[in-house]
Amino acid sequence: MERKQFGLGDIVQMKKQHPCGTNAWKVIRMGMDIRIKCTGCQHSVLMPRLEFEKKMKKVLQSARESDGSEQQG
Template identity: 85%
Template sequence: MERKQFALGDIVQMKKPHPCGTNAWKVIRMGMDIRIKCTGCEHSVMIPRLEFERKMKKVLVRAEEQPES
């Protein structure tokens, strides 16, 4: 099974959209659990790494490509 590569600060797309309608999430914490924040409503969720890897579709924007804010 191929492991998807993602890093802290990346914007990722999940398989299911958030109830607010946005499907882009920012990775804000990594470890055994991954904390992601919705880019639409700023809601954050912590999920186990294996579940996150299963539900993540792709990386939309890499952290190094984002302008500093």
């Protein structure tokens, strides 16, 4: 199985909707555990990397895309 690609600061969509009504989360910590923050109510959740990769559906907005326009050489 191919590992999902995501990075620090990315906005990701999870398989299940959060009780506040949104489905978008921001990755705020990466390591053995991943901490994500709900973009709707700002609630944060810490979960093991493998569990996060199973529950993540897709990357909605990459942090690299938004930073790319600022870094011109």
